[in-house]
Amino acid sequence: MSPLRQSSPARSSTTGSARRTRPPAVDAACAEAVDLARAAAADTAWPTPVGEHRGVRAEGDRLVTHYFDCLDTAYRGWRWAVTVTRAARAKVVTVDECVLMPGDDALLAPPWVPWLERLRPGDLGPGDLLPTAPDDVRLAPGFTEVSDSTDSQLVWELGLGRVRVLSQEGRDETASRWYEGVAGPRALIASSAPAQCSTCGFYLQLAGELRQVFGVCANEYAPDDGRVVSADHGCGAHSEAVNLPAASEHNPPVIDELGYDLMPASGTATPDAEAEEALGHS
Incomplete structure (x- = not known):
């Protein structure tokens, strides 16, 4: 076959490709x-x-x-x-x-977000199930969490009876969320508290590594009753808070007559002095 015949299909293919990319005409x-x-x-x-x-x-x-x-x-x-x-x-x-x-200015729905990313604290209701991903970085098998940095954690949390326990990353994330939240030291109620939760008799420490910073409030009159609070959190329901009595009227002063004798004011004579003066003239 001649070279001329071999090159013809290539030119035909190129021409057809250019023809296909041309915008169609309006019928x-x-x-x-x-x-x-x-x-x-x-x-x-x-x-x-x-x-x-x-x-x-x-x-x-x-x-x-x-x-x-x-x-x-x-x-x-x-x-x-x-x-x-x-x-x-x-x-x-x-x-x-x-x-x-x-169109260009059409009102569109917001981009679709997976349901797991739409969840917020408090969305879970009675009967709802929230599956946890098998590779969730917040969790680790209890029997494998044995690194040098977590040996102390195993004393408190062996994971017996549970498939997974909190990993180191999960504990750090939880501690940061609690400490920076409304139960941490920067809360408005903590800034005006008489003392910290760590010195309160109603403060129950958590188990594991988190017990060093967090506990649970057990005062039924406190706003954080039954909730996790940081050790340096606080509120007005502290067990050792001093309740000052309300202001009241003062009673008249009590005069101690055993320490000194009552003397009459100058220019004024008492009945006993007048009687003694009369006996002296008699």
């Missing part, structure tokens, strides 16, 4: 079918009317999409997209599909 018959496209959009949008025609776009050979404004108040900025087509060498235009599509 005149399909572009003129505005009333047909509007009728299809109106039938889908009923009972809401269809808005103004916003132009056409060629999707392929003899394939054109018409755009109309959507007047539904729930779909502000959306458009009705009606695609029409016709067969080769045919004059009859038919509707291919009719859909509602968002």
Whole structure:
């Protein structure tokens, strides 16, 4: 086979590739079918009317999409997209599909977020189940958490009877969340407390490594009763808080007459002095 014949298919392939990347031309018959496209959009949008025609776009050979404004108040900025087509060498235009599509300023729903990332503290209710991922970094098998940094933890938490226990990362994350929260030392109620929870008789220490910083409040009158608090947290229900009595009127002073004699004021004579003076003149 000659080299000329071998190179011909390559040139033909290149030419065909360039032809395929060329944008399709707008078919005149399909572009003129505005009333047909509007009728299809109106039938889908009923009972809401269809808005103004916003132009056409060629999707392929003899394939054109018409755009109309959507007047539904729930779909502000959306458009009705009606695609029409016709067969080769045919004059009859038919509707291919009719859909509602968002425009540039359309009101869209926020991006979808997996349910596990949407959960917030307090969302779990009675009967709800919250599965934990097998590779959750906050947990580790109890019998494998035996590194040098966690030997002291094993004294308190061997993990017996449980498949997993808190890992070192899980404990650090928990401690940071509790300490920076409303039960930590920076809470507003702690700044005005008479003393810290570590000196309160109602303070129950936790087990394990966390007992060095955290405990549970056992005072039923305290706002944190039954909750974890830091050792340097505090509130007005401290067991050793001093309740000052309310201000009251003072009683008259008590005079101690055993320490001195009562003397009359100058220029004033008592009855006993007058009697003694009369006896002296007699």
